[in-house]
Amino acid sequence: MIALTGLVPAGLVAVTAAATEATTAPNAAVEHDVLPAAEGDLVAAPQADIAEIAHAEARQSPSATPVVKTVALADDRESADLPSGPLGIPGIAVAAYQTAEQQLGVENPHCGMSWSLLAGIGRVESTHAYGKADAQGNPIKAVYGPVLDGSLSGNNVIHDSDGGELDGLGGYDRAIGPMQFLPETWHRYAADGNADGIADPQNLFDAALTAGRYLCDGGLNMRDLSQQSKAILRYNNSMAYVANVMAWSGSYSSGLAPQPKDLPRIH
Template sequence: MRILRTVLIVVLALAVGGGVIAGILILGVPHSRSDNGNRAAPEDLPRFASEAPLVRASVPVGVGVAGLADPRWIASTSKATGIPQRALRAYAGVAIQVADAGTGCSIGWNTLAGIGEVESHHGTIFGGTLNAAGNATPAIFGVPLDGGSFAKVPDSDGGAIDGDPTIDRAVGPMQLIPNSWQNWHTDANLDGVEDPQNIDDATMAAAHYLCRAGGQQLGQEAGWRKAVLAYNGSGAYLTNVIRHATEYAKEAAS
């Protein structure tokens, strides 16, 4: 039986390019995959997680970002890392699409996976799952951001995104607060619906957010750290993302 632990990370707003981008919140989450007694001490961790290689599909498999990575690579990497295939297809596909966009921003699938692990265990938090379409089932909603244990984030969406008309909550497998989703919403799976509960859409929105924060320096330490801390302004959060993203890269290469 897994031991439950609660991770409390405060939402942080970051001013970027003259505009204020709302932060993103982590849920209280169950025991993490790396909390197994063999965790590397913080001083033993790399300072940031470099981008890990992936294999593209010779011909896209299906529609949207989930079909951009080679299915054999997805299967073998999922087995090596324990990342559910449906989530990994989103992380890898978004990394490919961002690289192909020509913006100068490049983000590793392992970074997106590290964030997805910390935020919601790849959409499986509290016994949930991702269905074939990539939708979190049941939908994932964070705690009320009412200024108690967390920062206060007044309602910005009338409950349209987070189901709460009184206060904001983080939503979906990548735990975007409504304001972040309103800024970076996208339809990455090309189903005609922009949905923060969908792993493809949510991961692409998260990548847009990270690219905005880190820009063309995202592949270097300063830009990478800046972007992850913009996503959640906590040193403990940064360390956890580094740990998971680095482990995923090593496991995929083994």
């Protein structure tokens, strides 16, 4: 997750890729510092197939000035029926991450963002919206982090920044969506990843593109591991967090499950 103007971390990272029914990121407690702009089991699925399932609208250019809001949706929606990607990652999540990679490749080629790095963030933050999102990339149940009122050890106190517009709370903020942004940070970086004119933090396509923009900010190059680490630290100022994200990113690229030693506990 980011802090003070950012996302909330997912806390402990399990070695398995099992999804959960929970709607709250249980340990999304450490906020990420926003830096100045200057600065399982393997489930095989052909990548060609994954590329083909990408949302048709998501292939369009994102809106330059999207409306920032969370769209109210019915509770009886079904999960997208798409083939799983490497290590069982939901196909709709792969489509969102790969679409963001393509869009960022056009708007910021210097950054060199890969879909697998975004997938690493998504895995640690929310297990890809807990593995359940509809065909448009909207989580079946909205994803929220814990209330940042200081009641959980290690969490900053973040007072309400948007009148509860995005997180549904007054008084204090909480992280929102599969990539766990704080409302203030979402407003700053919000992107429309599926070209529907809306930047919704709960939508996988919007969240993936916004996370990419956040990581790339300040001219960082993800091909350089030191700069990549610097970018990931924006999400959670913890080298254990960086190790987890990089481990999952590498695993999604190779199809080989990460080893327990590569997934240190995130405090």
